[in-house]
Amino acid sequence: MKNARTLRLLLAVPAVALIFVFMILPITNMVDMSFRTPGTSQPFGDQYTLMNYTRILGDNYYWGVLARSLLTAATVTFICLVVSYPIAWHLSRAKGMKAALLYACIASPLMTGVLVRNFGWMIIAALNGPLNETLIGLGIIERPLRLLFTQGLVVLALVHVFVPFMVLPINNALRNIPASLLEASASMGASRYRVFRDIVLPLSFPGIQPGIILVYVLAVAAYVTPALLGGHMVTYMPTVIIAELTGTFRWPLGSSLAIMLSVSTVTIVIIFTMLTWKLLERARP
Template sequence: MSGRRKWQVLFGIPAILLLFVFLVMPLAGMVEMSFRTSGTGAPYGDDFTTAHYSRVIGDAFYMSTLLRSLVTAVIVTLLCLIVSYPLAWHLSRAKGGKALFLYACIASPLMTGVLVRNFGWMIVTAIDGPLNTLLIALGIISRPLRLLFTQGLVVMALVHVFIPFMVLPINNALRNINPALSEASLSLGAGRASTFFRIILPLSFPGIQPGVILVFVLSVAAYVTPALLGGQMVNLMPTLIIRELTGTFAWPFGSTLAIVMSMSTLSVVICFSLLTAKLMERVRA
């Protein structure tokens, strides 16, 4: 082994150890816990069983909750993409102080604590909150709307916080597109819309794909926002998992719910990656 190769291996060992300790071991422990029997007077028993998986798969309540979580994540991802692409477009063309200002505005949701941010949403959307007061004053509505503890508010709040995770990779991809390609397309008679859909949009897909995957995964696993803004009226998988793990201390069943949610999320990500693999190959070529 050459000296350079040896140094590469040595520098890679800490990363491998971190992944093993903080990813592989907890995941393996969660899988092992999901096969444990329920305990009497303890969080889990000593034997192993597959009954928890049969219970989750055979119960319409858990399957519908899983489906609702996935659909909610898809909606959040699509809305983030729709809102983020124009922002990333302007950000990729900004320079100097304007670029710094836009970066600060886009990253601002991440600069506020999750509890503070969600309590802010609760205040704004309360029955007697500023939003309802403004809508009534403008004559748009005649009586206050019940916005808190609804699916729509959960989606809106998740879009608000996850936009930076979509904007930044798309911005990076747009900055890497050679401006000469657009100029050549326009000079050859193509319109701006045709240039965008046939050149800019496909070439920006290396930023769209990771942004979509990241926002989707984060949306499926989000807990604090659905718990605070959805309450008991919006049941999603993370809230059920935490309820089982910390509320009833049913660790085996809570672990089973977590594994089922993780495998479902991973399946959607793999399907999306396979469906977009050809487009990624064309762009890279």
């Protein structure tokens, strides 16, 4: 018994070491950096101060950028949920070659490099791109629309890449719903809508909740897509953070912004988890 416990502890050492080196240490350094004074000949000074947080909390620009980042992530998450649920439902009912093809289609956005994918969106959304030319050819618009460097295009591109992260957990939850339960409900006279509302939707929540959290966190932290497709016209918190860290080399201010974004995201995730905990408990057998 003692040897088995020792073996389990030894097996956990590599995982704990990886978490400590690649997660705890960077976060600790970032928190420490956020309280540093600005440097003159280097990115940070030797003294500690609250000046960085005072500046951020008192500047409406940073609050606006933070609000835009959080609301955009919420919009992306909602659209992903609406789009992903029907896909996950058909995927959970598919078998054989049909299921393999559906899995391949769902995973296809992840098989393309992020730069290639975003440059593809830039070509499609350009003033003389295929989308504008198609709309003009159909007579829907008379002049090209400015689609590039807009918040709508950023949302669309993020939905394109994050849908798989919502589909897969919902698909797993739907596959765990016994088919006999649905058949019994239908045989007792329940309509399809009622079966979905009272059985399928509640029992699929163990997949919906992690999907929402995962997509929201990824959307909040997204940098490349907002930077390329939003440009300087639409600013998000990750782009501001990177600009402070690598552009102006004001590491203390950039670290403070990163802490502000992290705390806001974690707070929202905790509140969402607490509000949906009862729904999750009801779905468990």
